[in-house]
Structures are given as structure tokens and as C-alpha cells.
Amino acid sequence: MMLLQAVQEAAKPETIGLGSLILAGGWLMIPLALLSAITIFIFFERFWMIRQASGKTDAGFMAKIRDLIYEGKTEQAIQYCRARRSPVARMIEKGIMNLGRSKADIQASIENVANLEVSRLESGLPFLATTAGGAPMIGFLGTVLGMVQAFMDMAAAGGSVDLSILASGMYTAMITTVGGLVVGIPAYFGYNFLVARIEKLVFQMEANTIAFMDIVTAGENPLAGGNFINR
Numbered sequence: 001m002m003l004l005q006a007v008q009e010a011a012k013p014e015t016i017g018l019g020s021l022i023l024a025g026g027w028l029m030i031p032l033a034l035l036s037a038i039t040i041f042i043f044f045e046r047f048w049m050i051r052q053a054s055g056k057t058d059a060g061f062m063a064k065i066r067d068l069i070y071e072g073k074t075e076q077a078i079q080y081c082r083a084r085r086s087p088v089a090r091m092i093e094k095g096i097m098n099l100g101r102s103k104a105d106i107q108a109s110i111e112n113v114a115n116l117e118v119s120r121l122e123s124g125l126p127f128l129a130t131t132a133g134g135a136p137m138i139g140f141l142g143t144v145l146g147m148v149q150a151f152m153d154m155a156a157a158g159g160s161v162d163l164s165i166l167a168s169g170m171y172t173a174m175i176t177t178v179g180g181l182v183v184g185i186p187a188y189f190g191y192n193f194l195v196a197r198i199e200k201l202v203f204q205m206e207a208n209t210i211a212f213m214d215i216v217t218a219g220e221n222p223l224a225g226g227n228f229i230n231r
Contacts, residue, residue, distance in 0.1 A: 053201060
């Protein structure tokens with residue numbers, strides 16, 4: 001009975017811990033680990049910033065701005081925008097500050113602020129895109145280097161080639177490929193997720209810009225009961 005148990009235990013496959021598996025990948029696992037840590041930080045930092053930027057503009061924002069402008073309370077409208085501290089509010093604030101100028105100048109000032117806001121929101125996203133493409137390439141490089149080392153060990157062994165030497169070298173080489181994919185795939189999906197959120201916010205910014213320009217147009221049209229923008 002004891003002999004049978006000993007044979008069964010000897011037949012069990014040897015398991016390798018996660019830490020040992022990572023160390024077996026070699027020095028290329030270090031840059032992959034750094035890329036993974038930076039990717040996680042950038043994703044959650046950008047996600048929080050985009051979420052904050054999207055949630056600070058309520059549905060009645062433009063209605064309040066329209067009422068204040070119609071009443072000639074431009075200074076209060078500016079203060080109302082500053083209290084919101086969102087990309088949309090900063091755009092509209094710039095537009096209000098340029099009331100009295102031509103519509104082309106007002107729209108240009110709003111678009112300049114919009115470009116700055118979008119650029120600020122997209123900060124860090126190029127790193128995610130680079131990691132999504134670069135991490136698997138680093139992993140593939142580790143695989144190639146590992147395979148070269150495995151065949152060099154086979155050549156050094158001469159005629160007495162042990163399959164365990166080749167198998168060990170191959171699984172060690174494949175670890176870096178797995179590591180590269182583990183880093184690259186989340187970076188790829190995270191990048192596209194954040195880009196989609198930014199595009200949604202950009203659409204919101206464009207809609208509010210159109211609504212503000214409609215207010216300006218109505219204010220410059222006496223037939224529409226306006227003619228209050230320049231007073």
C-alpha cells in the first residue's frame with residue numbers, strides 16, 4: 001500500500017509557483033512588469049478624470065446660461081461656469097467672455113478651449129496604445145531569445161540530447177510571450193474604452209457649443225426678440 005502511494009506521488013506532475021514562473025521568464029519580465037504597473041495607473045487615473053469631466057455638467061446647464069444671458073447677467077453666467085469646473089463649462093465661459101465680438105471669433109475661442117481640454121483628457125493615452133502594441137513584441141523577443149538559448153544548450157549537449165532540456169527551454173521561452181499578452185491585451189482594451197469615453201464627452205462639448213451659438217444668434221436677431229448680446 002505504501003509502495004503504491006509512493007509510486008502515485010512520484011507520478012504527479014511537478015507544479016511551479018507563479019513567482020518561480022515569472023522569474024523563469026528572465027530579465028525581459030522586468031520591463032513587462034513596469035509597463036503593467038504604469039498601464040494600470042494611467043488607466044484608472046484617466047478613467048477618474050474623464051468621469052469627473054463628464055459628470056460635472058448637469059442637463060439644465062445650458063438652460064441656466066441662456067436665462068442669465070437673456071437677462072443681461074453675463075458676469076453671473078461666467079461665475080456659474082467657473083463653479084462647474086468642467087470642460088464644457090470652461091468652453092462656455094470663454095464664449096461668454098467674448099460676447100460682443102463676431103460669431104466667428106466667439107466660435108474660434110470656444111474651439112481653442114475645446115482643443116486644449118481634449119488634449120488634456122488624452123494625456124497618457126499614447127502610452128497605453130504603445131504598450132498595447134509593444135508589450136507582445138517584447139514577449140515575442142523573449143521567446144526568440146529563449147529558443148535560441150534552448151538550441152544552444154542542445155548543441156552543447158552533443159549526441160546525448162535530453163528532451164527535458166528542450167522542453168524546459170521552450171516553456172521558459174513561452175513565458176515572456178504570455179507575459180507580453182497579459183500586459184498588452186488589457187492595455188489595448190483599456191485604451192479603446194477611454195477613447196470611447198472621450199469621444200462621448202467631445203460629442204457633448206460639440207452639442208453645448210451649438211446650443212451656445214444658437215443663443216448668440218438669437219441675441220443678435222431683433223426679429224427673434226434678441227438684440228441683447230451687445231448691450
